[in-house]
Amino acid sequence: MAKTIIELKKADLTLGNAAASVHVLKGIDLEIEEGESVGIVGPSGSGKSTLLMVLAGLETLDSGEIIIKDTPLHRLSEDRIADFRGRNIGIVFQSFHLIANMTALENVAVPLELANVKDAFAIARRELEAVGLGERLNHYPGQLSGGEQQRVAIARALAPSPALLIADEPTGNLDTDTGRQIADLLFAQQVERGTTLLLVTHDPALAARCSRQIRVRSGQIEGDSAHERQSRAAIA
Numbered sequence: 001m002a003k004t005i006i007e008l009k010k011a012d013l014t015l016g017n018a019a020a021s022v023h024v025l026k027g028i029d030l031e032i033e034e035g036e037s038v039g040i041v042g043p044s045g046s047g048k049s050t051l052l053m054v055l056a057g058l059e060t061l062d063s064g065e066i067i068i069k070d071t072p073l074h075r076l077s078e079d080r081i082a083d084f085r086g087r088n089i090g091i092v093f094q095s096f097h098l099i100a101n102m103t104a105l106e107n108v109a110v111p112l113e114l115a116n117v118k119d120a121f122a123i124a125r126r127e128l129e130a131v132g133l134g135e136r137l138n139h140y141p142g143q144l145s146g147g148e149q150q151r152v153a154i155a156r157a158l159a160p161s162p163a164l165l166i167a168d169e170p171t172g173n174l175d176t177d178t179g180r181q182i183a184d185l186l187f188a189q190q191v192e193r194g195t196t197l198l199l200v201t202h203d204p205a206l207a208a209r210c211s212r213q214i215r216v217r218s219g220q221i222e223g224d225s226a227h228e229r230q231s232r233a234a235i236a
């Protein structure tokens, strides 16, 4: 039986200050199993990115529980969460977030070195080859196309072999063809490594490629294909 990798219970979060506070996540319950690919969709401002930030341990809940790989993040200090994230969670953003004055190889290797991983540069080289950038190791981000920069970001996210890969609109800044190639790469790597993939997208076709689709609206989960399948099975 598949094992639960993520559990959110009554996850609640308000952001901002008194003058501009927004109740962003309103008591979200969610369970995700190991190896799933989950496409998260919903209107702008519905709380998708915030939900990912919570799942990445980059944003702390006001109340509720978040358990990843049997680890209750809501009970850990910020340092312990950062350590957990480094070992278990890879993150890819829409705007790549590469360090401009480091080469592709350094962008992947330096975070590994900081985490005391042995052979950081050898691993980084292998990861860049796996995303098709073996010929671009010494290029700086400014010398790479958008699609190539996103490949570096994916290599960096996957280099520590995380159980969970989180991607916030990973194809949002790319043209249609390049976006499709990046999506192909993400799914191929996900299947090959057995990683659990959570991705937010405004592209219904990309969400449809995931094994499960979740629709967020106004800080709540409005629809979940896993539950819809279950209730269809219960009726049948």
Ligand SMILES: Nc1ncnc2c1ncn2[C@@H]1O[C@H](COP(=O)(O)OP(=O)(O)OP(=O)(O)O)[C@@H](O)[C@H]1O
Residues within 6 Å of the ligand: 015, 016, 017, 020, 021, 022, 024, 042, 043, 044, 045, 046, 047, 048, 049, 050, 051
């Ligand atoms: N630091 C903050 N302070 C106050 N409000 C915030 C903060 N961060 C986000 N919000 C608000 O929370 C809501 C959800 O934001 P979020 O970025 O999660 O939306 P989203 O679903 O990812 O939208 P988009 O599709 O446009 O990326 C928005 O209304 C936003 O204005």
Ligand SMILES: [Mg+2]
Residues within 6 Å of the ligand: 048, 049, 050, 168
């Ligand atoms: Mg967003």
